[in-house]
Amino acid sequence: MPLIQSESKDMISRVGRIKTGVGGLDDLISGGLPKDTITLISGPPGSGKTILCCQFLYKGIEEGDKCLFLTLDKKIEGLLSQTQELGLDFQPAIEKGQIKFLHLNMSKKLVYETMANEILSGDYERIVLDSITPLSEMPIYINNLDLVKDLSIIDSEETSTDGTYPIRRLHLHYIMNALQTAKCTSLVTSELPSGSPHMSRDGLSEFLVDGVIVMSLDPTMDRRKLAVMKMRNTKHTLKPQDIEIGKGGITII
Numbered sequence: 001m002p003l004i005q006s007e008s009k010d011m012i013s014r015v016g017r018i019k020t021g022v023g024g025l026d027d028l029i030s031g032g033l034p035k036d037t038i039t040l041i042s043g044p045p046g047s048g049k050t051i052l053c054c055q056f057l058y059k060g061i062e063e064g065d066k067c068l069f070l071t072l073d074k075k076i077e078g079l080l081s082q083t084q085e086l087g088l089d090f091q092p093a094i095e096k097g098q099i100k101f102l103h104l105n106m107s108k109k110l111v112y113e114t115m116a117n118e119i120l121s122g123d124y125e126r127i128v129l130d131s132i133t134p135l136s137e138m139p140i141y142i143n144n145l146d147l148v149k150d151l152s153i154i155d156s157e158e159t160s161t162d163g164t165y166p167i168r169r170l171h172l173h174y175i176m177n178a179l180q181t182a183k184c185t186s187l188v189t190s191e192l193p194s195g196s197p198h199m200s201r202d203g204l205s206e207f208l209v210d211g212v213i214v215m216s217l218d219p220t221m222d223r224r225k226l227a228v229m230k231m232r233n234t235k236h237t238l239k240p241q242d243i244e245i246g247k248g249g250i251t252i253i
C-alpha cells in the first residue's frame with residue numbers, strides 16, 4: 001500500500017513543469033504549468049490577461065524556448081510598447097527569431113488556416129493566443145449536419161434559414177486541437193464580463209483546456225485578483241490571490 005502511494009506521488013512529480021514568469025504563481029501550482037497543456041486566462045478588460053501572457057513568453061525567452069504570440073484584436077506595436085513600459089523588452093528576441101508576434105486579421109478568409117499552420121509548423125515550445133473570443137464568435141456555415149459528429153457543439157438557438165447551419169464554436173475545437181497536436185505549452189485568453197457564471201465568454205473553452213486561471217478586479221477595494229480554478233495533475237488552492245501590476249508585470253502579493 002505505501003508503495004502504491006509513493007509511486008503515484010512520484011508520477012505527479014514527474015509531470016514536466018513550465019515556469020510562468022509570474023512572481024509567486026508557480027509556487028501555487030507545484031512549480032509551474034504542466035508541460036504541453038493549454039491554460040485559459042480569463043477576466044474582464046484591464047484585468048491583466050495580456051500582461052500575464054507576455055510574462056509567460058518573456059520567461060520562455062530566458063529559458064531558451066521558441067515562442068509565438070498570436071493576437072486577433074490588438075496591433076503588435078501598441079502591445080510591444082506596453083510591455084516595454086513594464087520592463088519586458090522583446091525586441092532582441094524578435095531580432096534573433098526566438099519569438100514571433102503575429103497579428104491575424106479576422107476579416108480575412110482563411111484566418112483559422114493561417115493560425116493553425118503557424119502553430120503546427122513553427123516548432124514552438126510556448127504559444128499564446130490573445131484572445132480566443134473573436135474566433136469563438138466567428139461562425140462556420142455548413143449545409144450538411146452529417147459532417148459534424150458532435151451535434152452538441154451546434155449553437156441550438158440559431159435556426160437554418162437557407163439550408164445552412166451556422167456553427168459558432170467549431171473554430172474553438174479546431175484551434176484547441178491544433179494547440180494539443182503541436183506539443184507546446186499554451187495560454188489562451190478569453191474576455192469575461194464581470195459576474196459571468198462561466199469561466200470564458202463562450203462558456204465552452206473552460207471544458208476544452210487543461211487549466212483555467214481567472215483574473216478579476218475589485219474597484220471598491222482597489223484590488224486585483226487571480227484565482228487558479230482548474231489545473232490538470234496539480235493540487236492547488238481555489239482562493240483568489242491578491243496581485244499587483246508593476247515593473248516586470250504581475251506579482252502575487
Ligand SMILES: Nc1ncnc2c1ncn2[C@@H]1O[C@H](COP(=O)(O)OP(=O)(O)OP(=O)(O)O)[C@@H](O)[C@H]1O
Nearest residue numbers: 044045046047048049050051052085086191245246
Ligand atoms: N506600466 C504599468 N504599470 C502598472 N500597471 C499597468 C501598466 N501597464 C498596464 N497596467 C495595468 O494593466 C492593465 C492592462 O492589462 P492587460 O492589457 O493585461 O489587460 P487585459 O486583461 O488583457 O485587458 P483586455 O481584455 O482589454 O485586453 C491596465 O488597465 C492597467 O491597469
Ligand SMILES: [Mg+2]
Nearest residue numbers: 049050051130
Ligand atoms: Mg488583453
